[in-house]
Each structure stands twice: as structure tokens, then as C-alpha cells.
Amino acid sequence: MELERGKGLTLWRQIQKNLEQDILDGTFPPGEKLPPERLLAERFAVNRHTLRQALNNLVRKELVRAEQGRGYFVREDMVRYALAHRVRFRENLSRQHREAAEELLDWELVQAERRTAEHLMVHPGTPLVRMRTVGKADGLSLCVSSHYFSQQRFPDINLIYGNTGSITATFRHFGITDYTRMQTLITARMPNAAEARLLQQSRSKPVLELESVNVDGAGTPIEYGRCIWAADRVQFIVDT
């Protein structure tokens, strides 16, 4: 790594170009940690500030991201997740050539609380199946969700989902060939310990919480879901 001093291009620009090249040609693949500042500064034989100037520019250009106490990481593009009339986890991911996976964490029989009942348009106390799942993209946890279904309409839904590993396929099993999303509520907050663990992310990074209701062809609510998304791994797209 020899830099030309005093020949037109500044040192930090040469370093930036050098690192950009390494990122683009895959020497540092997406998600990879760069060597620490100290090492890079040594390698380029410059002061740490000079090196930081180059890195800061790469951060500004969104090629890398900096994490205090951890290091610099090559940015992997966020998953772009479309919130349209039809929302399908697998479709959304396969459009971006990512491998989608849904896993059943656990399930439970519960009674509908006021809020959940309102969304599903049932009486409070109605028996519901709550399934907790985790959604992954290319093996990386993307979201943890709680799905609520009427037990009467979808008996043993947990078994079906456990076999298929897909909400869409599960609904198909119950004769629902198409379903659409009625409404989505979006908020952001900090995760609790369990959420951070399930998402394999730091507790100091925010999560996005989406509440949604899916309805069948007749407009009857069939699923109420609360999904917690790792905020730095996803970007939602609303087309209106």
C-alpha cells in the first residue's frame, strides 16, 4: 500500500479509492468487518486522522457503516420490503434474490384481548391461536412476529404452519387462495432483551414494530400480526 505524497491527489482520497476498490471487488465482502483504524493507518503509513477522513467519506457514501466500540463494516443493502395491498414475505425477499425462511418459535392458545379482538372483529375472550415466528433473509434474522388466528376457523394451524413454514401456504391449506392486507401501523422503539436476542442485534439499535391485519377475499379479518423488525436490516416501501 504505497501512497504518492505531494503528487496531486491527497492522501485520504487515495486511501478512499483504495478501500472503495477493495469493497467493490469483494476483497471486503458485504457485512465484513474492516481492519481497525489503527491497523489500516499503519498499513497505509498515515496518521489515524488521515485514515478517518477516508473512512468518514465512505460512511457518507453509505459504502460502510461505523459502530462505536465494534468497528467498520461493509454495508449490506437493506432488505426493501413493500407494504402494498398484497404483502408476502417470501415474494418480497425473492424479488431481491434473497433466501426467505420462516420458523415457528412456539405457539399458545390465548383469549382475545380487547385490542386484538377489535382488529380481528371478534368478541374479547374468543379463543385464538398465537404463533410466534421468526423471519430470516439469507439466514439473518429479520423479524420476530406474533400472529393471532381464530382457533375456530383455523384449528391446528400451528401444525400446518410447522409443516409448511409459510403463512401463505398455511392459508391455502384452509382454502384461502388469496388474502390482502387491510392496514399497517408502524412505530419504532428500542427492543427488549428477548427481542434483541431473537433478532441477534444490539439492544442499542432500534426496532420497527408493525401491526397489521390480513383479510380474506370477503374482507373478513383472518390474521392479526405484530412484527418486530431489525431496523437496520430493512426499509419499508409504501406506494400510494
Added chain:
Amino acid sequence: MELERGKGLTLWRQIQKNLEQDILDGTFPPGEKLPPERLLAERFAVNRHTLRQALNNLVRKELVRAEQGRGYFVREDMVRYALAHRVRFRENLSRQHREAAEELLDWELVQAERRTAEHLMVHPGTPLVRMRTVGKADGLSLCVSSHYFSQQRFPDINLIYGNTGSITATFRHFGITDYTRMQTLITARMPNAAEARLLQQSRSKPVLELESVNVDGAGTPIEYGRCIWAADRVQFIVDT
């Protein structure tokens, strides 16, 4: 309401927890007036000052607000902000009986960067007006935004906006009677120091970042905006 005296937790902390629980479980629903200090003090069998300590902490935590001469009120839910085909800041807030205000922080003449240019469908380098604004609800900062407009199409737009204090009114001045939102991108992250200051919120609370493009009746992009929202003060609604 029996408090434990001399057993670790101070009285006012016990009272605070007690009231928090009542608020969270809906005993005191959003917007409700709490019983007056005197009554609460009697009920907990403590001095009014002890009770005030608890209430002051709830005010600090933004669970209740105090109004001199009127009483304490449970803070209402977050602002619910609809992301529909037509998005109007004032309309969205007035629907919830909140007082909307937009303020111009500063403005600058800039050259379109690649990303901005793409969204506005202009060539990179095109002269743009960037206005930074802050949106408030009931006097509380809700979002800080950067709006980008073509300088050619909207000369002196900063003056118009400065006078009207409304994006909608500003567009009307330029003959645009209706505009709609094409796309909104949503992410969440932690705020930087400047954003936290402008939003008057803690740096340890997340923000929601919305990128959006508004188009005129002919479908031509007229505004590209990046808005940073205080995540704990707003909930977005997507109807699909």
C-alpha cells in the same frame, strides 16, 4: 393503596409505579384527568409534597401533563399519521384535534446529488432549493425535514413558505392545487446530536426516517423530502 414504609423503595417511587400501572392498564385512559393532588395524597396517605414528587416524575416521563389550575391529564396516544395517496401535515393533525405548526429553520441553494436527482427526475447538479423545517403538534416537535425543490420551477420558494408556513399553501401559490405522494421509504435509526436537539428528545430514543416524493397532477415530481420523526411521538398508518 398501602405503601411499604422503610423497606427499600421510597414512597414516591411506589406511588409512581402505582400510577404508572393504572395508566398503562387503562384505569386512567389517555386524555383522562387524574384526581387532584389533595385527593391522591389522601388516598396514598402521604403528604402532598411526596405525591408531587411522583407526579413530577410522570410529567418528566411524559406519561402525564400538568395544567396549572386544571389538573393532571394522562397524555394521549401518539400522533397517528396517515400515509395515504394524499398526505397533508395539517390535515393529519387537525383530524386528531391537534394544533399543527410548521417552521422554516433555514434554507440553502444546493446542487442535486445523485440520489436526490433520481427522485426528482432531474440531472445531477441541477440547482435545488433545500428548506429545513420543523413540524410541531401542540407545540411539541414532531419531525425535522429537509425538502428539496427545483429552483427553476419554484423560485424564492423559501420566501413563500416563510410567509405561509405551509407546504400546501406554498404549492398553491405556484398554481399547484393538488399534489399526491408517490412513494414513501421508511427506516428507523438512532438520531445524531443535531436531530435530537431539534426534536427535543433523548439521543437514546430512536427516530423514524421517511423519504418521500410528492408529484403534481401531471405526475411530475415537485418535492423530495427526508423527514426525521420522533419515534415515540408518532405512529404511521398505511391503508392498503
Added chain:
DNA sequence: GATAATTTGTTCGTATGTATC
């Protein structure tokens, strides 16, 4: 759970070269 080590973030200070008026 507490402590130390590692790593990035921030703020001083100093010096030099370059462009502008």
C-alpha cells in the same frame, strides 16, 4: 457481575501547503 482491553468518536494543538484578495 465486575474489570480490562479494544475500538470508534471527539476535541484540543501544531504545522504546512495552496488559493485568494
Added chain:
DNA sequence: TGATACATACGAACAAATTAT
């Protein structure tokens, strides 16, 4: 030529977040 402003580069120290011990 001088004065000024700005970008570049190096050095030292400390703060803050994370990870390892």
C-alpha cells in the same frame, strides 16, 4: 509582497461503546 482563509496532515489525550476476561 503580505494577509487571510481553507484544506491537509500529524500528535496527544480523553470519552463512549462494545467485547473479552
